[in-house]
Amino acid sequence: MLDCLPERVEPLGLADVGRSFRGKLPVRCFERLAPLLHSNEGELAVRLEFRLDERRIRTVKGTVEGELNLVCQRCLNRLRFPVDLKFSLGVVSSEAEIDRLPDGYEPLLVSGEPIPTRALVEDEVLLAIPAIPVHEDGMGGCETGYRNPEIPEKENPFAVLKKLKS
Numbered sequence: 001m002l003d004c005l006p007e008r009v010e011p012l013g014l015a016d017v018g019r020s021f022r023g024k025l026p027v028r029c030f031e032r033l034a035p036l037l038h039s040n041e042g043e044l045a046v047r048l049e050f051r052l053d054e055r056r057i058r059t060v061k062g063t064v065e066g067e068l069n070l071v072c073q074r075c076l077n078r079l080r081f082p083v084d085l086k087f088s089l090g091v092v093s094s095e096a097e098i099d100r101l102p103d104g105y106e107p108l109l110v111s112g113e114p115i116p117t118r119a120l121v122e123d124e125v126l127l128a129i130p131a132i133p134v135h136e137d138g139m140g141g142c143e144t145g146y147r148n149p150e151i152p153e154k155e156n157p158f159a160v161l162k163k164l165k166s
C-alpha cells in the first residue's frame with residue numbers, strides 16, 4: 001500500500017506548489033537493494049516534502065525509517081540494519097545547476113519527467129548502507145559458523161600461532 005505516497009513524483013512541479021507525502025514502501029519493491037538482503041520482509045516508512053526554500057531553490061526533504069535484513073559479509077547470517085535517515089536534495093535540471101547548489105543539498109538531477117518514488121527513496125537507502133555490512137564486534141559480533149575468508153579477521157589468535165610456526 002502506498003497510502004498517500006504517489007507511485008511517481010515530478011520534483012520540479014511538486015516543489016513549486018509545495019507538496020508533502022507520507023507512506024510506506026514494502027522492502028520487496030526495491031530491486032537494486034535485493035542482492036544485499038537476507039530477506040525482503042517488512043516496509044520502510046517514508047516522508048517526502050517538496051518545497052521552494054527561501055532562496056527559491058527547489059528542494060526535497062525526506063526521512064526513511066524502518067529496518068532492513070542485510071547479509072553480513074563475514075558470516076553470511078542476517079544482519080539487522082536499522083534505517084533512520086534524513087536527506088535534503090536540491091532539485092536541478094542541468095549539470096551547471098549542480099555547481100550553483102548551496103551547501104547542505106545533495107543534487108537530484110531531473111528531466112521534468114515523473115520519476116518512480118521508490119527509485120528516489122532507494123537511492124538514499126543505498127547511500128546509507130555500508131559498503132561491506134558486517135556484525136559489529138561491540139554488538140556481539142558474528143554468530144559462529146561460516147566465515148568469509150575474504151574479510152580479514154581483526155584478532156585471530158590462530159594467525160599468531162601460524163606466524164610462530166613458520
Ligand SMILES: [Zn+2]
Binds near residue numbers: 074075134
Ligand atoms: Zn556476521
